[in-house]
Structure formats: structure tokens, C-alpha cells
């Protein structure tokens with residue numbers, strides 16, 4: 001088949017990888033002028049970890065992982081108030097967890113694409129004319145093409161979803177918070193192998209050392225602390241500066257760095273909930289279909305699992321794309337829905353509303369140092385009720 005995939009993030013590259021391996025002709029379209037670099041660090045475990053292993057990319061990714069010794073919670077004077085050793089997470093995930101830059105995952109998969117995948121950057125699918133058997137896709141720049149299947153792998157604010165299923169507002173469930181992250185060069189203090197976070201009511205800010213003497217700053221803020229609702233990377237700076245201005249710790253230096261940062265990731269923390277992930281000759285994968293939100297912590301894992309299962313079902317249903325698409329959705333949807341419902345209740349532990357809530361959360365994290373507590377407190381977070389199916393893919 002000829003398949004056009006919009007978005008060369010985690011889901012898009014992974015699906016291109018599997019479909020190319022199956023011998024399909026794949027066009028991968030990415031809005032950015034090149035594969036994105038830097039960006040935030042995420043944890044990969046469960047089905048996502050299994051999926052990169054099945055791609056043969058685990059050794060390469062493990063060589064690129066960020067290893068930490070401890071996650072530390074500090075107060076406004078920098079005194080330790082909570083935290084736990086990272087090995088608690090390793091234990092919960094049975095040693096199968098890795099902290100990786102999102103961009104490193106996508107780049108590793110993109111590097112493994114075979115010659116049946118063509119990538120075009122600096123473009124986007126703009127229109128889809130789908131007659132139920134084939135679809136003509138129009139691009140912002142390139143000439144239109146006729147394909148057998150169109151995939152939306154273009155993230156939380158998917159253009160393919162909008163073009164096929166309707167406005168974002170029908171599917172996006174905002175969780176009442178925004179996230180920001182950016183990198184600073186040469187930031188001090190720098191604590192190698194340490195993730196340090198400070199929380200005030202409704203606001204959370206953390207730093208994490210990354211390669212080349214750069215530090216990743218990560219912010220979570222409840223919407224009521226944002227004076228006006230900024231849209232993009234640049235005009236979020238004033239709103240974030242206002243929200244984090246009186247928080248003590250290293251916030252003044254971090255806000256100064258924010259003011260000078262040229263690449264700030266800023267977005268609403270949202271889930272995408274849809275009744276159907278496919279329609280005619282269009283299918284969605286990754287965040288565009290079922291974003292569980294960063295609070296759920298397994299969006300990348302889901303994206304990798306969805307890509308693998310969609311390719312596997314296409315392989316298992318030769319000549320019957322409708323059945324393959326239906327089976328793809330049936331296999332994964334209950335599992336993603338469960339994760340979304342669970343994540344809804346987790347917002348207060350990431351960004352408590354009150355000082356009392358913060359103290360309770362920090363005390364709980366100290367219990368993570370004791371033997372049974374990691375499983376009691378965070379076992380469910382890391383438990384994957386699903387295993388990747390086996391397909392006889394070449």
C-alpha cells in the first residue's frame with residue numbers, strides 16, 4: 001500500500017518503521033524543518049520499552065539514556081523535604097525503564113527507517129479527500145498524492161484529526177494545568193545525576209542536568225496561576241514569570257534564563273478522548289488519537305505500542321484494511337481509556353493546591369525509601385495491564 005503519515009515524532013517514525021519493514025511505500029511528513037533535537041526527557045517502560053526492543057533499538061537507546069541517582073524535593077530555601085532514590089523506579093519497572101530525550105527516541109527510529117520510507121520536512125498534510133477506498137492528500141507545499149491510507153501521527157493538536165474528525169474542542173479534555181520546558185547552557189548549581197524539584201501551591205519547577213553542560217528546566221502550573229492564557233512559546237514567558245515570581249529557591253535565576261531562552265515548549269496538559277480512532281482511509285496514532293497526558297507518563301509508550309499494533313494488524317489482515325483498523329482500535333482502546341481515567345486523579349500529587357498537600361506528598365515520597373512503599377504508592381503507575389501481541393512480521 002501507499003501510506004502517508006503526518007508527523008515524524010515517536011508514533012509517526014515508529015509506524016513508518018514497521019510499515020516500511022512490511023514492504024509498504026511510506027511517505028512521512030514533518031512540519032519542522034528537520035527532526036527535532038533537545039526537548040524534554042521522558043521515561044520509557046512497559047509496552048514502549050518492549051516495542052523499541054522489538055525494533056532492535058534498545059541497545060542504542062540505552063547508550064543514550066540519562067541515569068539519575070535521586071529525585072529530590074526541596075523547599076523555597078533549598079532544604080530537602082522529600083524525594084527518593086531512582087532505583088525505586090527501576091525496581092517497580094523490573095529494571096526495564098529508561099529516561100530518554102523524546103527527540104533521541106524519534107531520531108533513533110528515524111535512523112532505522114529503510115529505503116521504502118520517504119521523509120519530507122517543512123510541510124504538512126493540509127487536506128484529505130477520502131472516498132472510503134483511497135484518499136487524495138493535499139499538502140501545504142508539496143504536490144497532492146493519492147494514497148491507500150492516511151495516518152495522523154501529528155500529536156496533541158493533530159491537523160489530520162481536525163481535517164477528518166472535527167475541531168480539537170470535541171476531543172481535548174484539558175486537565176487544568178500547563179507545562180513548560182526549556183534548556184539553559186552553563187546553569188549553576190549543577191548536580192550531576194540528580195533531579196531537583198520545588199513545589200508551591202499550584203506550581204512545580206524542576207531542574208535536570210543534560211548533556212553538553214545544559215540544564216533542562218521543567219515547569220507545571222495550574223491554570224488559575226496564569227494571568228492570561230498564553231498560546232505560544234514566546235508569549236508564555238510573561239505569564240510564567242508572573243506565576244513563579246515569588247517562589248524562592250532558584251526561581252529568580254531560572255526565570256531570567258526563561259526570559260532569554262529561544263526555544264520554550266509550552267502547552268496545555270490535556271487528554272485526547274475519541275469514540276473512534278479511524279474513519280474511512282484515515283487512522284490516528286499516538287497523542288493525536290489518545291493522548292493520556294504527561295501526567296499519565298506513558299504517552300510515548302502508548303504511541304510506540306499503537307504503531308506496532310496497527311502495523312501488525314495490517315499485516316494480519318491482508319486485503320482487509322477495514323478489519324485491520326477496527327482490530328487495532330479494539331485491541332488498544334480499553335487500555336488507553338483506563339490509563340486516562342487513572343491519570344485524571346493524579347494531578348493533585350504533581351501540583352498540590354495547598355501547602356498541606358505539598359507536605360503530605362513530600363512525606364509520601366520519603367516513604368519510597370522503605371522496602372514495600374514504592375509498590376504501594378506508585379505500583380499502579382508502572383503496571384502495564386497489556387503485553388504487546390506477537391505478529392508474524394518479517
Ligand SMILES: Cc1cc2nc3c(=O)[nH]c(=O)nc-3n(C[C@H](O)[C@H](O)[C@H](O)COP(=O)(O)OP(=O)(O)OC[C@H]3O[C@@H](n4cnc5c(N)ncnc54)[C@H](O)[C@@H]3O)c2cc1C
Pocket residue numbers: 006007008009010011012029030031032036040041042043044048102123124125153154155156157158159179181285286287288291293294297298299300301302303
Ligand atoms: C513534558 C512532557 C513529559 C512527558 N513525559 C513522558 C514520560 O515520562 N513517558 C512517556 O511515555 N510519555 C511522556 N510524555 C508524553 C510523550 O512525549 C507523548 O505522548 C509522545 O511524544 C507522543 O508521541 P506522538 O508521536 O504522538 O507525538 P509527538 O511526539 O508530539 O510528535 C508529533 C510530531 O508531529 C509533528 N507535527 C505536529 N503538527 C504537524 C503537522 N500539522 N504536520 C506535520 N507534522 C506535524 C510535530 O512536529 C512532531 O514531530 C511527556 C510529554 C511531555 C510534554
